[in-house]
Amino acid sequence: MVNETKYHNDLKKDAGIIVLVLGLLYFSETFVFYKIMSTLWDAVPEARTLFPVYLLFLLLLLGIETIGCITVYKSIKEHMYDFNYYD
Amino acid sequence: MSGNTNSEHAGVVKTLRPYHVWALGVGIVLVGEYMGWNFTVAKGGILGSLFALLVAGTMFVMVSLCASELGSSTKLAGGPYDWARLFVGPGAAALVGLAVYMEFIALEAADAIVVASITNSIFPEIQTFPVTLLIIAFLTFMNYRGVVAALNLNFALTFTALIAIIVFFFANITGFAGTWHPEYLISGAMPNGFIGIFAALQFGPWFYLGIEGAAMCAEECKHPTRAVPLGQQAGMITLLLGSGMTLYVCSGLIPAAELGTSVYPLFEAATATGSTFLIAALGIGTLFTCIASANGTVCDASRSWFALSRDKFLTNWFADVHPRYSTPYRAVIFTMPIAIAFAFSGFLDQVITFSIISGLICYVMIPFSLIRFRKLFPEHSQKVRPFVGPLQPTLAYITIFLAIVIMSTLNWGYGFNLIFGLLFYVIAYFYFSWRYKSIEINHDWGEDLGWPEPAHRR
Numbered sequence: 001m002v003n004e005t006k007y008h009n010d011l012k013k014d015a016g017i018i019v020l021v022l023g024l025l026y027f028s029e030t031f032v033f034y035k036i037m038s039t040l041w042d043a044v045p046e047a048r049t050l051f052p053v054y055l056l057f058l059l060l061l062l063g064i065e066t067i068g069c070i071t072v073y074k075s076i077k078e079h080m081y082d083f084n085y086y087d
Numbered sequence: 088m089s090g091n092t093n094s095e096h097a098g099v100v101k102t103l104r105p106y107h108v109w110a111l112g113v114g115i116v117l118v119g120e121y122m123g124w125n126f127t128v129a130k131g132g133i134l135g136s137l138f139a140l141l142v143a144g145t146m147f148v149m150v151s152l153c154a155s156e157l158g159s160s161t162k163l164a165g166g167p168y169d170w171a172r173l174f175v176g177p178g179a180a181a182l183v184g185l186a187v188y189m190e191f192i193a194l195e196a197a198d199a200i201v202v203a204s205i206t207n208s209i210f211p212e213i214q215t216f217p218v219t220l221l222i223i224a225f226l227t228f229m230n231y232r233g234v235v236a237a238l239n240l241n242f243a244l245t246f247t248a249l250i251a252i253i254v255f256f257f258a259n260i261t262g263f264a265g266t267w268h269p270e271y272l273i274s275g276a277m278p279n280g281f282i283g284i285f286a287a288l289q290f291g292p293w294f295y296l297g298i299e300g301a302a303m304c305a306e307e308c309k310h311p312t313r314a315v316p317l318g319q320q321a322g323m324i325t326l327l328l329g330s331g332m333t334l335y336v337c338s339g340l341i342p343a344a345e346l347g348t349s350v351y352p353l354f355e356a357a358t359a360t361g362s363t364f365l366i367a368a369l370g371i372g373t374l375f376t377c378i379a380s381a382n383g384t385v386c387d388a389s390r391s392w393f394a395l396s397r398d399k400f401l402t403n404w405f406a407d408v409h410p411r412y413s414t415p416y417r418a419v420i421f422t423m424p425i426a427i428a429f430a431f432s433g434f435l436d437q438v439i440t441f442s443i444i445s446g447l448i449c450y451v452m453i454p455f456s457l458i459r460f461r462k463l464f465p466e467h468s469q470k471v472r473p474f475v476g477p478l479q480p481t482l483a484y485i486t487i488f489l490a491i492v493i494m495s496t497l498n499w500g501y502g503f504n505l506i507f508g509l510l511f512y513v514i515a516y517f518y519f520s521w522r523y524k525s526i527e528i529n530h531d532w533g534e535d536l537g538w539p540e541p542a543h544r545r
Binding site: 017018028029033039040044053054057058060065067068069070071072075079080083084 | 144312324334469482
């Protein structure tokens, strides 16, 4: 007999870890990106030219990683009873 | 951990959890934040390094998703080698096995060179090359005796090194450690123009090189369908965090011209702050992460060589398992002369370049294996594909494209290395394809993996 309360609590822990590390990732990547770009914005004109390309890859990186993490969460939720993940 | 061995893993206890997967992947790769990545600055300045971080980061996020799907589906310890063997063919499998071997052996040599350089900087009377030899010999011996204790130690070393980076970053942005110099960024923004920024891509993979190795412990996981995707993604996020923080602190604390040629940039950045605590923490972090990485690479490289030997791509002599220590000891010992040969050059960038070329071969083959896997087994059943990666196979095609683009940038400065590397792998592919003709192996999908026959055979 599966303990559903335990499963849901453990699933929440997994989700919490994912949200925590994703939050840290958003903070650090956007902070580093902002600091470097804002420092070079006026002094190095090429930085403005390149900005759209950099922004595209930053969004791709964060976007794909986020979608990946959501998919991992959904996969765990879908299969947790079938494979007895939290026993 | 890429054990890939029936004999070695027979009766293996499946105990590994997501944090083990995380630790294995990050343990091998975190050294990339401590050294090597800064050659992007030499090529393209700070803007080039940021570009390399973002583009290579995007590629590795996609590689991780491919590896998560393949690893949780096959649950085999051979990783990229097994995926290519199952879904592409014998020539490709041998090629990937060899590329994984070379990627990790060159990384081991690079780690040993850095540890020897640090020793030399502390004790100038000690020469670098003998220390490099000693480190390689010591790590070979440790892996000869067994890896369980060594990998547990790796986890502690890696975690310490990671905490050192995070503490350094937050100490710096809160003003507790050193002054961040915007003028260093401006003066070293893009020394070689737009070409330099593009050329910086060639060293971008060093931030994350080897993260696909995390999926190689799938066979020993208690719940691989949970542990592999969760541990792999957590590991990838950790490396993205580490790379961004490293670039930030180093670019503002070391002038770009010095940063581009540094052997241990994080340690030098800590030295620039004048904080004794940070100097000690980052010095220890550099040493720990190099040793942890080198130790992990000896383990992975020897298993890859062992797998090639067991599957008769090489002489079967290397497939022997030690009766007492249960390690593939001949394959382990054979890592030593190859690592020494790499280390003998003494040029860190040359060694790193060959490791990157080998890695990029894998990053073409891993998504290609996933494309083939999805064609052979289109159904998303619980048995065949318990973790279904997002946006596939589109991401796989983009990964292959980015890997080839990054490989092409080696033309700037390392054109000869690129040609030699590709020639080496082309010859290897044809040699192994020819050799494999005489060996008859039939996949029994039902018996081997419990899967139905592939779509084209039904």
